[in-house]
Amino acid sequence: MFRLMLTVILLLVTSVGGSPHVHKHQHKDKVIARATTSTPDANLSFFPGPVTPCSGPGCATAGPPSSRLCPANNDTAWTGSSTAQDYTVICDIDFPATYNIYPFVLAGSFEECMAQCESFNAKRDRGEIHCEGFVFAPGRVLSSDDCYLKSSLDHPSSATISLIGTPSATPAASSSSSVFSPPKFVRSQLHGASVNHPTTKWVYHEPAKPMKLEDNLLKPGINVDLITKFDIASDTGPLTSALSPLNDELVDLSVVPHISRDGGKGGELNGHHLFIFCDTASFTTTNETHKGDMVGFTSSSVAVDEGWNGISGNSLSLVDGIGQWNDDVGRMRGFSPMTHGEESFNIVLSGGGYRYAVWPTSSIISLNKTHAIQYASLIYDEVNMFTQEAKFTALGNTLLTISVDEHYGPTAERTVKQMFSLAEVKWGTIGGIRSWGSEGIGGMDGKVYLFGQAPQGVLVARTDPSKVADKDSFEYWAGSTWTSGQLPPTATSFLIEHPIMDFDLFYSPYHKTFIMVYLTPHGDNTFYYRSLQAPHPIIPAYTTPNADIPDYDYVSEILLHPWSEEQTLYKAAIPPSGNFIYAGGVHAGYFGDEDITKGGKKMLISWTEQTGEDANTPKSGYAHMTAGVEME
Ligand SMILES: *[C@@H]1O[C@H](CO)[C@@H](O)[C@H](O)[C@H]1NC(C)=O
Ligand SMILES: *[C@@H]1O[C@H](CO)[C@@H](O)[C@H](O)[C@H]1NC(C)=O
Ligand SMILES: *[C@@H]1O[C@H](CO)[C@@H](O)[C@H](O)[C@H]1NC(C)=O
Ligand SMILES: *[C@@H]1O[C@H](CO)[C@@H](O)[C@H](O)[C@H]1NC(C)=O
DSSP states (O other), X not given: OOEEEEEEEEEEOOOOTTOTTOOSOOSOOEEEEEEEOSSTTOOSOOSOSSOOOOOSTTOOSSOOOGGGTTTTTTTSEEOOSOSSOOEEOOOSEEOTTSOBSOTTEEOSSHHHHHHHHHHHHXXXXXXXXXXXXXXXXXXXXXXXXXXXXXXXXXXXEXXXXXXXXXXXXXXXXXXXXXXXXXXXXXXXXXXXXXXXXXXXXXXXXXXXXXXXXXGGGXXXXXXXXHHHSSOBOTTSSOOOTTTSOTTSOEEEOSSOOEEEEEEEEEEEETTEEEEEEEEEEEESOOBTTBOOOXXXXXXXXXXXXXXTGGGGTOOOEEEOOGGGBSSTTOOBOOSSOOBHHHHHHHHHHGGGTEEEEEEOOXXXXXXXXXXXXXXXXXXXXXXXXXXXXXXXXXXXXEEEEEEEETTTEEEEEEEEXXXXXXXXOOTTTTOEEEEEOXXXXXXXXXXXXXXXXXXXXXXXXXXXXXXXXOGGGOEEEOSSSEESSOOOTTOOOOSBOSOOSEXXXXXXXXXXXXXXXEEOTTOOSEEEEEEBOOSSOOOOOSSOSSTTSTTOOXXXXXXXXXXXXXXXXXXXXXXXXSOOOEEEEEETTTTGGGBGGGTSSEEEEEEEEEOSXXXXXXXXXXXXXXXXXXXX
């Protein structure tokens, strides 16, 4: 396997006295810089000089000759052109798990990138977000250079990042073509089925006693009151430090369960890679000679990626956190909290084939640095016990606010029990896209765009990040303007006009445009993509390039230009069961700075397929599959 070498220069500010932009915070500022080479055995000489001449405000003159910085000056002090600060250089270390503030800042030189970081910190109070360092990659984005501002320097790792497959030509950088070319598929690599590695300990706690409802509420049939009129049952949803303090006892599970689960999209949240599933069953010990017995069933669950196996082309390792277990035999608490109404109904009636489910089916939508959201589907499921045929009724959606508890794992709060209802477009259930504001990635300004699945295409709504729980704050794209009246499922002001089954849309800083990736309802085991054909490169900004567009932000461009023809991104093999694949999505951010959502060209796609085996066998009923895809 070919490896693309990356070198990191980490510059630690060691003197901050008198610096105008380092105010009350007494912690040290840190600055990273990174450059890429285009050949594996090139000299360790970065920021190849002379740097592209920089024009425009804020440009420093030539960048520092990095060959003199790395590796010779590793771990030594260095004084940049900045008069106020001293730095320390560290080479070959990357911080792939850290949060980029604005991955798409363009800077003509190393010095200019550093200036971006410093001026970011000099601006008004940004709450938690602070530029702790930066990464500079010359010539990476078309003909311009690329500058990453980092909000933390957690989880340092070696800066060698492998490419997918065996590239035939020089990857990345060097090409200084100024042609604005659309994203194109280059190659893909199948990783295979993800492997479950549940934690072997649980937080000992007395399970709450489920509430028993009155008999007249416990009969088959849809009763929305069970969703909306009851409190959250405290034995559902992941445990958190708040529910059960950290000094609680960690005890070995007496049986580490075998897990079988359906669905599995997710995304990156604060450096963690979340995979969120729908129906999940746990079983006693399951091996080649022994079929497990079912111990528990929930309609949602969550695991995190461990080890970043996908980066080296291998199948993912998914870990269920200690916050998932409700007892010592691996009965799960589930991801989405359930109401007493839903829980009680399920306990009494699920054996007869009737249940309420919460299915988080989209990729997560970033809200800010620490939180993401999902508008999870509310489902009433009725199974015919003779034919085993299931009839699912979508009762609208519920708002989950997601965060990661450092000790217990990912957790969700059920912020609105029922957000949109049966008759309405289920805005957000197929996902959305965050339009970051001037505070940068992780901030609380900007907009949240939500997609609505209509029979013949995809509709768009948007709101402010602080108002995602407030239906009345939503505005809807009516074709040429935004309207406050909710669009009906028959609306035709489509973002894209054709039926879709799964949908993701993201900004690619490398291509300076948006890309949509989707599966259609045709069941053809194929991921398709289209890119936005704007006549100009799209640079994230809140200032309008065109005074005619009211309320402009860069994401609103998705509604203003045509999309390219449908192209094939990935064709999956027909699953062993013979059924088609589903739950297809793009896991944004998986490849760190090489990720297509962060200025690179790689993306992790995932889907679910039925294995044709029983759920209580080692191959389970379902496999969560991933593949890496590289674009150019
Ligand atoms: C390394 O740098 C030297 C001097 O600039 C040059 O002659 C040589 O070709 C370079 N080697 C590689 C592998 O780029
Ligand atoms: C630079 O220093 C860091 C920290 O001391 C170390 O981890 C890294 O391997 C060094 N890099 C090189 C190229 O020597
Ligand atoms: C399979 O699991 C059963 C039940 O725990 C156990 O008795 C048996 O030894 C296991 N077989 C193998 C091959 O591990
Ligand atoms: C991030 O969003 C969450 C959920 O709305 C909120 O509780 C939190 O205060 C926000 N953080 C910041 C820094 O705004």
